[in-house]
Amino acid sequence: MKLKRTAYLLFLYLSSSLLICIKNSFCNKNNTRCLSGSCQNNSTCKHFPQDNNCCLDTANNLDKDCEDLKDPCFSSPCQGIATCVKIPGEGNFLCQCPPGYSGLNCETATNSCGGHLCQHGGTCRKDPEHPVCICPPGYAGRFCETDHNECASSPCHNGAMCQDEINGYSCYCVPGYQGRHCDLEVDECVSDPCKNEAVCLNEIGRYTCVCPQQFSGVNCELEIDECRSQPCLHGATCQDAPGGYSCDCAPGFLGEHCELSVNECESQPCLHGGLCVDGRNSYHCDCTGSGFTGMHCESLIPLCWSKPCHNDATCEDTVDSYICHCRPGYTGALCETDINECSSNPCQFGGECVELSSEDLYGNTAGLPSSFSYVGASGYVCICQPGFTGIHCEEDVDECLLHPCLNGGTCENLPGNYACHCPFDDTSRTFYGGENCSEILLGCTHHQCLNNGKCIPHFQNGQHGFTCQCPSGYAGPLCETVTTLSFGSNGFLWVTSGSHTGIGPECNISLRFQTVQPNALLLIRSNKDVSMKLELLNGCVHLSVEVWNQLKVLLSISHNTSDGEWHFVEVTITETLTLALVGGSCKEKCTTKSSVPVENHQSICALQDSFLGGLPMGTTNNSVSVLNIYNVPSTPSFVGCLQDIRFDLNHITLENVSSGLSSNVKAGCLGKDWCESQPCQNRGRCINLWQGYQCECDRPYTGSNCLKGERSGVPQSAVPLSRAISNHPGCRPLLGNIRTPQDLCWYLFTNEIKWHSHDMY
Ligand SMILES: *[C@@H]1O[C@H](CO)[C@@H](O)[C@H](O)[C@H]1NC(C)=O
Ligand SMILES: *[C@@H]1O[C@H](CO)[C@@H](O)[C@H](O)[C@H]1NC(C)=O
Ligand SMILES: *[C@@H]1O[C@H](CO)[C@@H](O)[C@H](O)[C@H]1NC(C)=O
Ligand SMILES: *[C@@H]1O[C@H](CO)[C@@H](O)[C@H](O)[C@H]1NC(C)=O
Ligand SMILES: *[C@@H]1O[C@H](CO)[C@@H](O)[C@H](O)[C@H]1NC(C)=O
Ligand SMILES: *[C@@H]1O[C@H](CO)[C@@H](O)[C@H](O)[C@H]1NC(C)=O
Ligand SMILES: *[C@@H]1O[C@H](CO)[C@@H](O)[C@H](O)[C@H]1NC(C)=O
Ligand SMILES: CC(=O)N[C@H]1CO[C@H](CO)[C@@H](O)[C@@H]1O
Numbered sequence: 148m149k150l151k152r153t154a155y156l157l158f159l160y161l162s163s164s165l166l167i168c169i170k171n172s173f174c175n176k177n178n179t180r181c182l183s184g185s186c187q188n189n190s191t192c193k194h195f196p197q198d199n200n201c202c203l204d205t206a207n208n209l210d211k212d213c214e215d216l217k218d219p220c221f222s223s224p225c226q227g228i229a230t231c232v233k234i235p236g237e238g239n240f241l242c243q244c245p246p247g248y249s250g251l252n253c254e255t256a257t258n259s260c261g262g263h264l265c266q267h268g269g270t271c272r273k274d275p276e277h278p279v280c281i282c283p284p285g286y287a288g289r290f291c292e293t294d295h296n297e298c299a300s301s302p303c304h305n306g307a308m309c310q311d312e313i314n315g316y317s318c319y320c321v322p323g324y325q326g327r328h329c330d331l332e333v334d335e336c337v338s339d340p341c342k343n344e345a346v347c348l349n350e351i352g353r354y355t356c357v358c359p360q361q362f363s364g365v366n367c368e369l370e371i372d373e374c375r376s377q378p379c380l381h382g383a384t385c386q387d388a389p390g391g392y393s394c395d396c397a398p399g400f401l402g403e404h405c406e407l408s409v410n411e412c413e414s415q416p417c418l419h420g421g422l423c424v425d426g427r428n429s430y431h432c433d434c435t436g437s438g439f440t441g442m443h444c445e446s447l448i449p450l451c452w453s454k455p456c457h458n459d460a461t462c463e464d465t466v467d468s469y470i471c472h473c474r475p476g477y478t479g480a481l482c483e484t485d486i487n488e489c490s491s492n493p494c495q496f497g498g499e500c501v502e503l504s505s506e507d508l509y510g511n512t513a514g515l516p517s518s519f520s521y522v523g524a525s526g527y528v529c530i531c532q533p534g535f536t537g538i539h540c541e542e543d544v545d546e547c548l549l550h551p552c553l554n555g556g557t558c559e560n561l562p563g564n565y566a567c568h569c570p571f572d573d574t575s576r577t578f579y580g581g582e583n584c585s586e587i588l589l590g591c592t593h594h595q596c597l598n599n600g601k602c603i604p605h606f607q608n609g610q611h612g613f614t615c616q617c618p619s620g621y622a623g624p625l626c627e628t629v630t631t632l633s634f635g636s637n638g639f640l641w642v643t644s645g646s647h648t649g650i651g652p653e654c655n656i657s658l659r660f661q662t663v664q665p666n667a668l669l670l671i672r673s674n675k676d677v678s679m680k681l682e683l684l685n686g687c688v689h690l691s692v693e694v695w696n697q698l699k700v701l702l703s704i705s706h707n708t709s710d711g712e713w714h715f716v717e718v719t720i721t722e723t724l725t726l727a728l729v730g731g732s733c734k735e736k737c738t739t740k741s742s743v744p745v746e747n748h749q750s751i752c753a754l755q756d757s758f759l760g761g762l763p764m765g766t767t768n769n770s771v772s773v774l775n776i777y778n779v780p781s782t783p784s785f786v787g788c789l790q791d792i793r794f795d796l797n798h799i800t801l802e803n804v805s806s807g808l809s810s811n812v813k814a815g816c817l818g819k820d821w822c823e824s825q826p827c828q829n830r831g832r833c834i835n836l837w838q839g840y841q842c843e844c845d846r847p848y849t850g851s852n853c854l855k856g857e858r859s860g861v862p863q864s865a866v867p868l869s870r871a872i873s874n875h876p877g878c879r880p881l882l883g884n885i886r887t888p889q890d891l892c893w894y895l896f897t898n899e900i901k902w903h904s905h906d907m908y
Contacts, residue, residue: 323352399428476525638811662787
């Protein structure tokens with residue numbers, strides 16, 4: 148209970164303190180004395196009488212609040228005109244009473260003339276109620292305390308300034324007025340300021356002189372100069388005279404004001420039709436179009452003036468003409484022709500020739516100076532292709548000096564370029580390739596060449612690929628095509644078109660052959676006029692060309708090829724004919740060439756019909772003409788194998804031969820060693836003849852197998868051909884006399900030869 152009351156009291160106290168303190172946050176003013184903590188923020192509570200307290204911020208010397216409360220004069224406690232004076236430090240005041248008053252607040256009026264009641268020398272007069280001050284002039288008020296303002300009645304006139312003084316005033320006049328009150332106007336003409344009998348007009352604060360003619364100036368003291376208006380024209384001199392002037396004209400002008408120009412052109416001074424243009428005391432001659440020049444168009448214009456020479460040439464006048472002296476690189480009478488220094492194509496290896504006179508190329512063509520000048524316009528520069536340098540691009544840059552080939556590749560410098568020959572790394576079994584041998588070649592990892600072809604990988608245009616290097620007897624991208632052909636007796640292959648597929652007039656024939664025949668026809672091409680034959684004669688390769696049945700070329704290589712081994716022969720037909728036996732057993736003089744150029748070598752290449760191995764030949768001349776073969780050879784047809792037959796770059800296989808254009812030709816080489824079974828008895832030597840064998844018997848044995856005691860040394864066919872042919876159904880020999888394997892049977896139909904291919908083995 149007791150606690151509750153205390154809390155209540157405290158609440159009352161606090162709330163009342165709060166109400167009182169609303170006006171001033173610093174303190175509780177109600178309290179008659181300062182409570183501790185009543186002032187916040189370190190300000191000090193200050194006590195004043197009449198229950199006035201305030202807080203003094205001593206730290207910041209802020210005491211505004213205290214000031215208001217401290218001023219005891221704030222409520223104007225002193226009566227009348229008494230002065231309230233603060234008593235410092237106490238918060239109290241003192242009233243200083245005016246004369247005639249007394250009391251604490253000057254509320255009491257005195258009624259005696261004591262002291263200096265009247266101010267400013269006023270005289271005090273006693274009065275029953277209160278004394279009266281008689282004020283000296285200029286003062287007023289009960290105690291003469293007020294100075295009387297004499298200017299209040301505006302005594303000064305005409306805009307003058309009034310200055311109040313004790314018991315008086317002064318007027319300060321504006322110019323033009325005078326007098327005590329500035330009410331008198333000054334007559335400025337009194338002093339007679341205007342000269343030369345001018346009339347003086349008095350005005351306020353000034354005067355004006357009205358001058359007679361011929362005079363001017365404020366006081367008309369100046370005589371007027373008639374020349375001042377510059378009345379004389381065209382540079383004339385003005386002579387002033389009293390009341391007038393005269394003009395002394397410049398040469399070429401006339402008139403009172405020299406306004407008239409004398410016409411100097413009247414005398415026609417311009418020659419040769421020149422136009423005279425009159426001027427000020429002068430003239431000039433316009434010679435335009437007259438062909439003359441000079442002051443009076445008296446001189447002929449030099450022809451060089453018309454700049455007739457082109458291309459910065461120098462012009463030289465002569466007696467009646469002119470000469471152009473050209474700058475180097477230009478020619479022509481007017482130097483109008485730019486000499487084409489590039490016409491000789493001086494830049495090599497594809498370098499671009501740029502004339503130094505190509506003005507429009509300057510500034511954007513490397514190799515030319517930055518700006519054109521006629522001095523350097525003669526000649527040319529070569530702008531070389533990459534990889535070349537030198538004035539004429541004649542020097543090949545050796546790109547191999549930069550060692551561009553990686554991974555052990557060897558560098559070959561080429562004109563304008565280089566080539567890396569990349570190695571095959573045997574240890575890692577890696578092929579390198581690409582431009583700089585930097586690529587590991589992957590072309591062969593998944594591709595296999597057939598028939599023992601060798602896979603060669605390459606890297607071109609960012610693609611891995613491979614090519615197959617085919618062994619003899621195979622061709623095609625994967626060596627899948629068999630190029631080996633077996634020719635049986637009287638076998639032949641007729642290739643009718645596309646024999647020459649090369650570009651240009653030159654061509655190529657190559658083939659490999661294998662035979663034991665000493666004499667055989669390998670190939671014949673012919674038409675009515677020209678024929679070319681490749682034959683074996685006595686085991687040697689012969690090439691012959693006949694034109695109009697005349698032998699033109701005969702080439703042969705004296706190397707025995709009838710040994711049953713493969714031989715490669717190549718015929719190259721250019722302006723000369725070349726016959727070459729390549730590789731194998733041929734060691735010397737394996738190439739021979741026609742000594743003189745062959746006319747018609749183009750027509751040899753252009754021949755369309757080629758027969759390989761033989762001709763579909765009987766003895767009827769008819770058949771020959773049908774076959775388009777005009778120069779029928781006597782050589783026996785080929786028995787053996789041909790392989791890799793190429794006309795230019797094209798392989799000839801059985802695919803190229805339509806049915807009916809071949810006979811007794813089969814894919815592959817069916818050569819059989821007839822001697823393997825040792826058919827020759829009694830120590831006879833066996834000779835494999837492809838279609839049979841032959842025994843060379845020792846005496847006294849004879850016979851096909853050296854069994855008989857007959858005459859020896861005469862070769863005999865192992866398989867009697869007459870029997871072979873007569874046994875064959877549908878085959879009818881055209882000639883009854885079968886002597887050699889070349890005699891074949893064939894049927895000739897109208898315009899068509901139909902061949903029956905027979906296996907003669
Ligand atoms: C006291 O001082 C603080 C900080 O200086 C200020 O925020 C606050 O307003 C002051 N109080 C009063 C009542 O002036
Ligand atoms: C008051 O004064 C004391 C000592 O001078 C000081 O430490 C304190 O910070 C001051 N307080 C304020 C609110 O200024
Ligand atoms: C090959 O090397 C040359 C010179 O080092 C370089 O400029 C070129 O880019 C290289 N080529 C490739 C395909 O990396
Ligand atoms: C002859 O053939 C070879 C390749 O077999 C070829 O490189 C050459 O260019 C050919 N010559 C002519 C004149 O066709
Ligand atoms: C060529 O060689 C074969 C086989 O060696 C032989 O039989 C033949 O007599 C030879 N021919 C000539 C003309 O030497
Ligand atoms: C066939 O031609 C040859 C010469 O090429 C000639 O000697 C022969 O008489 C001709 N035979 C016939 C039947 O016309
Ligand atoms: C032969 O045939 C092959 C495959 O069809 C072809 O690529 C080639 O060009 C032909 N040769 C000739 C000479 O027509
Ligand atoms: C005028 C006024 O509010 N005076 C109060 C001052 O404070 C006391 C108590 O501290 C009150 O009793 C007064 O009424």
